[in-house]
Amino acid sequence: MNSRQRLQAALDHKSPDRMCVDFGAGGQTGMGAGAVYRLRKAIFGKNDYRVKIIEPYQMLGEISEDLRRALGLDVVGINTPNNMFGFANEGWKPFEMHDGTPVLVPEKFNYTVDKNGGVLLYPQGDTSVPPCAVMPKHSYFFDSIKRQQPLDESKLNYLDNCEEFGVLSDADVKYYADAAKKLYEETEYGIYMTIGGMGFGDIACVPAPWMKNPKGIRDVEEWYVSTALRRDYVYKVFERQCELALKNIELLANAVGNIAQVVFVSGTDFGTQRGLFISPQAYRDLFKPFHKKVNDRIHKLTKWKTFIHSCGSIYKLIPDLIEAGFDVLNPVQCSAEDMEPKRLKKEFGRDLVFWGGGVDTQTTLPFGTPDQVYRQVRERIEILSQGGGFVFNSIHNIQSNVPVENIMAMFKALKDSSC
DSSP states (O other): OOOHHHHHHHTTOOOOSOEEEOSSSTTTSBBHHHHHHHHHHHOOOOOOOOOEEEEETTEOOOHHHHHHHHTTTEEEEEEOSTTTTTSSSOOEHHHHHHHOEHHHHHHTTOOEEOOTTTTOOOOOTTTSSOOOEOTTTTTTOOOOOOOOOOOOGGGGGGGGGTOOOOOOOHHHHHHHHHHHHHHHHHHHHHEEEEEESSSOOTTTTTTTTTTOOOSSOOOOHHHHHHHHHSHHHHHHHHHHHHHHHHHHHHHHHHHGGEEEEEEOOOOOOOSSSSSBBBBBHHHHHHHHHHHHHHHHHHHHHHOOOEEEOOOOOOGHHHHHHHHHOOOOOEOTTTTTTTTTTTHHHHHHTOOOEEEESSSOTTTTTHHSOHHHHHHHHHHHHHHHTTTEEEEOOOOOOOOOSHHHHHHHHHHHHHHTTTO
16 A cells, blocks of 8 residues: 555555554644654764744644655655644745754744743734734743733624634645645655644634734633623624534535645644543533534545544543544543553554554653653554554654653654554
């Protein structure tokens, strides 16, 4: 099989010729730039390389073609036209991370440094407006800065929380179509596409770091409170968001066709380490109707498999996610309560493709020994790959400060599992 066939087999719950592996296709399946830099040095023996930052909010590094081939990766991604800060990844310029890692950032990655040594970033690269995010000193990624305006209950307008949603422009549709055509014709990789604006209540997006003057409910805590106390308001936001999402699905279905094999739909987290932070009934009332509409429209118009990323202990919600029409679950956080891989595979493996779960990124990968990493990866592969329906990835992104020896142990286990 080539990589595209390998991904399709996994999506069809069939056993491919070897493990289908993804690192870097999406914003939840990548590697921090520091990890990419040290991995390149370990494999190629060079340290004169600057890693491109393809997702500046999390400071994810590009998995370039030479590294992709060296690691035996199978999936490439089509990202949104603009990143989380509202500008395109183009016009590269040098930047040094706090730990000295040399990287390249987009030309509109305009920043200042605060009194504590933190790097402040600005929406759309406009330093004339207040900063929207900070990468604290000794950190490896950005946190959104609270920019919540005073709330007046009598003047709350749900349309303020819909400003960022709209129908894709002709240029944006062409961007997706051209990117898909290029990957399809010039490579044999599996194709993963990220569609923006469909993650209802995705908390990473609520502060809207790409907007210069976000209005409405933009504070994380206030948003979570609103899902319970202002449910009608949130429901109206979702209704408008869904209306636009359905139009965009039609535009992309016509432009891209079935070139894309899997599409990222939602990154909304519903779990904590120990359980859900929304009841199943609240999910059914507030989120599920819109998830179902989006998935139904995609499945009606295309052969795309739909991908949801939701961290934490979401075991009790998985039957509802299946009923809502999701095909792929990520990151499969086996370190959370009730998320034992054997149980997940036994109960939901016929209905869901597990994309992730290959190694714990909270404990084993960053803090274990290479032998512990190797053994856990082999164990997870044995469990999750049975009968197909598994794309290997770690549990969420590999962070920049993970020891390179442990990353190498992970890939050794992958290679050995295919022998």
